[in-house]
Amino acid sequence: MAARVRFRRSAYSAVVKGKVASSGTLGLLVSLAAWFERMARTHDRGRRQRPRRVLSQRFERTRSRAMPQNRRRQNDPTARRIGVDWGTTHVRAWLLGAGGRVLDVRRDDRGMGRIAGDEAAFGAVYDTLVADWPDVPALACGMVGARQGWIEAPYVEVPTALIGLASRAVTVTSPKGRRLAILPGICQREPADVMRGEETKLVGLALEAPDVASSGFALLPGTHSKHAALEEGCVVHFRSVPTGELFDVLGQHSLLRFSLERDGAYDAIAFDDAVLEGATLRAGELTAALFNLRARSLLEAFSPAAARGRLSGLLIGAELALLDRERPIALVGSGGMIEPISRAFRVLGRPAPRVFDGDALVRRALAHLAALLEGADI
Structure with a gap:
């Protein structure tokens, strides 16, 4: 394209300097050369200006992406x-x-x-x-x-x-x-x-x-599960049960660790049977049933997944046996504990608890209580 533009410019210069003899031809060439010159100038302007516009647009997009979201948060008027x-x-x-x-x-x-x-x-x-x-x-x-x-x-x-x-x-x-x-x-x-x-x-x-x-019972599973009785917006009494900690200690630091599935998978049938058993055992019987896991893995075709299901079921069944049967129960938590506990409720034939996301409740509570401290709206 540049070569053609240079040719058109040289032709126009030749015409203007009188190097073309015929006057009729001269008028035609002058008109054509003038048209070529206008086109060349338009093309040159486009080549000079378009990159600046494109670069400017790219810079704005890059600057927008590069500016950390968190810097924009510093002056966020919506933050409360x-x-x-x-x-x-x-x-x-x-x-x-x-x-x-x-x-x-x-x-x-x-x-x-x-x-x-x-x-x-x-x-x-x-x-x-x-x-x-x-x-x-x-x-x-x-x-x-x-x-x-x-x-x-x-x-x-x-x-x-x-x-x-x-x-x-x-x-x-x-x-x-x-x-x-x-x-x-x-x-x-x-x-x-x-x-x-x-x-x-x-x-x-x-x-x-x-x-x-107003009148309910909250179950908060975790390392140390909490059972809380609620009345008129008050905590009237509660109990801690170290179900999660017992499972981790037994599964990672005791002799039972050699019998358990390591990737977290468990046998559902073994879990269900153990929930029913754990809910009826006394303390001494529970500890004996725990060691029974190791013996069965040595003497029977008792798979690591079945052993893991049985350990979890025994501990969860024993915990749920402590719950108040007269009050509606709210299950508050998140992650992997909700599914097996909900399953255990079904196995025991108890009404399904209402499930609430623990993280969402924490955020809501912090926002509400912070507003109370400020004397402001949430």
Whole structure:
């Protein structure tokens, strides 16, 4: 194209300089050359300008992609507050908008267990998590308020109103001047028991299902499962059952580990049979039944998946036998524990519990309680 343009320009110059003899031919060539010149200028302008427009558009798109979402969050007018769930093994923080809507989420594996007793470490982790978020009111729950946490938020004794927990929060200030309110846990004197973190899920449950909070029973499975009796929005008593911890210890550190399936798969029939058995066994009988797993794997064609199903079924069956049969039950949790426990309810012929997502309840509770502390709308 460039060669053709150069030819047209030279032809036009020749015409203008009188190098073409015929006047008739001269007029025609002058017209043609002028047209070629206009086309050449248009083409040159396009070649000079189009790349600038394209580059500008590409730069704008690249700049938009490169600008971190989190930098734009610094001045996000929709951000209302920050909610933090700081457990033993990890910490999660949510930037929340109106109505508790999640705008952003951060995670870190420096739970209380890794930095216990190190006040400076807690402050550094928190400042890193929220560094580019707006400085809005923040509320935390969980082991961050334990005796080995950032600061101790003393337990509140049962019976206690769930909504009233906000008034018992304690506040810390991070090295960068960020204030964080921390909710207390709940304790029971007789029989002695404690919970820290689960009470926030119960607050969310009371907001989500007022009928359960009025007269119901909550089952929160986990490392240390919690069974909580609720009346008129209060926790009146509760029990901790270390089902998850027993399963992990027996399955990973006892002789039974040589008999269990390692990839998490379990035999459903063996599980069902063990749930029925576990729900009827006394404590001494349960421990004998646990060792029976090892003997059967040595003497029978008892597969690792069947052994895993039996261990899980015995422990879950024994736990569910402790539940109050007179109250409607809410199952609060997330992840892999919900399916086997729901199955165990069916095996035992008990009404299916209402299932609630534990993470969603925590976020809702933190947003609601933080608003109460501020005296603001959620």
